[in-house]
Amino acid sequence: xxxxxxxxxxxxxxxxxxxxxxxxxxxxxxxxxxxxxxxxxxxxxxxxxxxxxxxxxxxxxxxxxxxxxxxxxxxxxxxxxxxxxxxxxxxxxxxxxxxxxxxxxxxxxxxxxxxxxxxxxxxxxxxxxxxxxxxxxxxxxxxxxxxxxxxxxxxxxxxxxxxxxxxxxxxxxxxxxxxxxxxxxxxxxxxxxxxxxxxxxxxxxxxxxxxxxxxxxxxxxxxxxxxxxxxxxxxxxxxxxxxxxxxxxxxxxxxxxxxxxxxxxxxxxxxxxxxxxxxxxxxxxxxxxxxxxxxxxxxxxxxxxxxxxxxxxxxxxxxxxxxxxxxxxxxxxxxxxxxxxxxxxxxxxxxxxxxxxxxxxxxxxxxxxxxxxxxxxxxxxxxxxx
Amino acid sequence: xxxxxxxxxxxxxxxxxxxxxxxxxxxxxxxxxxxxxxxxxxxxxxxxxxxxxxxxxxxxxxxxxxxxxxxxxxxxxxxxxxxxxxxxxxxxxxxxxxxxxxxxxxxxxxxxxxxxxxxxxxxxxxxxxxxxxxxxxxxxxxxxxxxxxxxxxxxxxxxxxxxxxxxxxxxxxx
Numbered sequence: 001x002x003x004x005x006x007x008x009x010x011x012x013x014x015x016x017x018x019x020x021x022x023x024x025x026x027x028x029x030x031x032x033x034x035x036x037x038x039x040x041x042x043x044x045x046x047x048x049x050x051x052x053x054x055x056x057x058x059x060x061x062x063x064x065x066x067x068x069x070x071x072x073x074x075x076x077x078x079x080x081x082x083x084x085x086x087x088x089x090x091x092x093x094x095x096x097x098x099x100x101x102x103x104x105x106x107x108x109x110x111x112x113x114x115x116x117x118x119x120x121x122x123x124x125x126x127x128x129x130x131x132x133x134x135x136x137x138x139x140x141x142x143x144x145x146x147x148x149x150x151x152x153x154x155x156x157x158x159x160x161x162x163x164x165x166x167x168x169x170x171x172x173x174x175x176x177x178x179x180x181x182x183x184x185x186x187x188x189x190x191x192x193x194x195x196x197x198x199x200x201x202x203x204x205x206x207x208x209x210x211x212x213x214x215x216x217x218x219x220x221x222x223x224x225x226x227x228x229x230x231x232x233x234x235x236x237x238x239x240x241x242x243x244x245x246x247x248x249x250x251x252x253x254x255x256x257x258x259x260x261x262x263x264x265x266x267x268x269x270x271x272x273x274x275x276x277x278x279x280x281x282x283x284x285x286x287x288x289x290x291x292x293x294x295x296x297x298x299x300x301x302x303x304x305x306x307x308x309x310x311x312x313x314x315x316x317x318x319x320x321x322x323x324x325x326x327x328x329x330x331x332x333x334x335x336x337x338x339x340x341x342x343x344x345x346x347x348x349x350x351x352x353x354x355x356x357x358x359x360x361x362x363x364x365x366x367x368x369x370x371x372x373x374x375x376x377x378x379x380x381x382x383x384x385x386x
Numbered sequence: 387x388x389x390x391x392x393x394x395x396x397x398x399x400x401x402x403x404x405x406x407x408x409x410x411x412x413x414x415x416x417x418x419x420x421x422x423x424x425x426x427x428x429x430x431x432x433x434x435x436x437x438x439x440x441x442x443x444x445x446x447x448x449x450x451x452x453x454x455x456x457x458x459x460x461x462x463x464x465x466x467x468x469x470x471x472x473x474x475x476x477x478x479x480x481x482x483x484x485x486x487x488x489x490x491x492x493x494x495x496x497x498x499x500x501x502x503x504x505x506x507x508x509x510x511x512x513x514x515x516x517x518x519x520x521x522x523x524x525x526x527x528x529x530x531x532x533x534x535x536x537x538x539x540x541x542x543x544x545x546x547x548x549x550x551x552x553x554x555x556x557x558x559x560x
Contacts, residue, residue, distance in 0.1 A: 045521065045522065046520075046521060046522035046523060046524070049522040049523065051531055051532075053507075053532060054531060054532060054536075054538060055538075058538065089414060089415065090414065229440075232440050232441050232466070233440070233494055233495050233496060234495050234496050235441070235442055235443070235494070235496030246466075248466050253466075253469050254469070317413065317414055318413050318414050319413070319414025319415060319416070320414065320416060320443075320444070320462050320471070320473065322443065329443065331443065331444065331462075333444060333446060333460065333462065335448060343448075344448045344449075346444070346446040346460075348443060348444040348462075352499060352500075353496060353499075355499075356495075356496065356498060356499045385522060386522060
């Protein structure tokens with residue numbers, strides 16, 4: 001072979017990151033490569049470790065929800081729901097039906113936003129720019145809905161800026177143990193319905209050409225194959241597991257919020273490669289959209305927060321509550337010692353498990369495909385680093 | 387406690403594993419088994435091979451400074467086939483003198499990083515782990531920050547010196 005890059009037989013070490021344009025966050029990979037092939041990969045994480053589990057122990061449960069907002073910038077609602085659900089489980093709180101439906105709507109909207117963020121950046125990493133702009137534009141529509149949901153709550157004179165000031169585009173800040181901080185603002189449901197009705201067509205508009213694109217398929221089909229057995233063994237969950245053909249979705253297995261009362265399909269892949277993971281996530285956006293539409297149709301009346309208020313409740317006992325986040329199972333193990341603060345709060349981060357699986361995906365692949373392999377696992381480093 | 391005695395899984399496990407199970411309770415909706423430390427790897431292997439617990443959901447530590455032994459390692463297992471979950475606990479001591487907890491990395495590869503995390507943040511050692519190094523903090527960090535007696539405001543960790551030396555990496559040696 002004349003190309004020096006592909007010469008084999010001599011292993012060298014290659015550093016990747018910690019800052020790299022293809023990583024949303026800070027991650028270092030210590031690679032061993034033979035020519036252009038990856039022999040081994042060792043992820044080095046912890047660059048954005050904040051000690052957030054220690055911080056959880058210092059504040060009452062309700063205040064800790066603001067920490068959960070910051071675990072995953074792509075989908076705050078998933079961590080909010082997992083934490084609120086764990087507290088509700090410990091205190092035996094029954095969430096009012098209207099709140100359950102609204103929380104489902106918010107969670108699914110953020111699933112769409114998270115998948116759009118993933119789709120745009122993943123496509124851009126592989127050199128496809130048009131989906132990047134389309135997906136981010138679309139995501140903006142979802143974030144605007146999240147923002148408007150909080151507008152009323154802050155009762156600002158300057159309507160257009162209220163949500164932005166609260167930082168509510170990314171952090172939802174409305175979910176509480178026991179329900180939601182407030183009901184929908186006037187006109188929100190109509191605005192949401194407008195989005196839901198037009199979103200599938202627009203999604204087809206920019207994802208459709210990608211699905212059949214020869215270059216896209218060349219880069220993703222057969223890349224980073226994960227068998228269902230290996231995926232489960234490594235703790236891989238969410239779309240990455242379902243793409244391997246394993247139909248495991250906590251929204252179906254242990255229905256929480258309103259998932260038991262709505263109709264939706266769980267897409268599964270066949271080959272467990274990068275292309276299947278792409279297909280599964282795109283289909284999940286359509287299903288999420290379906291769920292939002294059904295919840296809007298059936299939205300019950302009534303209060304959105306359980307009485308009495310649980311903001312200062314003393315919590316005793318322990319529980320684990322896991323939900324299906326956009327990236328995989330996100331769960332909280334909560335231990336209470338009878339005070340208002342958690343004694344111990346550990347969260348199961350899907351990104352942590354997915355990064356652990358990265359070496360398995362990388363072995364034998366080309367260095368040039370590394371960004372595709374990181375992208376396809378859909379990791380948030382601030383969640384993995386705690 | 388109520389429910390645990392009649393739980394079919396708890397009964398089957400008691401039959402198979404006998405003294406390895408110190409107690410069985412229902413906590414927070416999940417069957418919780420206190421396991422003798424030396425036997426945890428065997429118990430996990432049995433749960434995986436005979437009862438379908440192929441998925442290790444989570445593994446973490448808890449610090450109880452008043453207790454002897456001081457730490458608790460908590461395992462959350464899930465059987466996707468049976469759609470059920472189980473929580474296992476073992477007690478673990480402090481320092482070099484205390485016996486290490488047998489690693490379950492041989493049962494589920496998913497246990498690798500979480501066990502490193504428990505070592506990093508609590509200082510609990512795992513016996514048979516292929517690579518028990520710090521994961522969130524860097525090698526050479528002094529102390530285990532999730533212990534209850536570790537000050538929240540932090541200690542002088544020599545982080546400034548480490549940053550200069552390792553060229554921007556904070557995550558330990560590769």
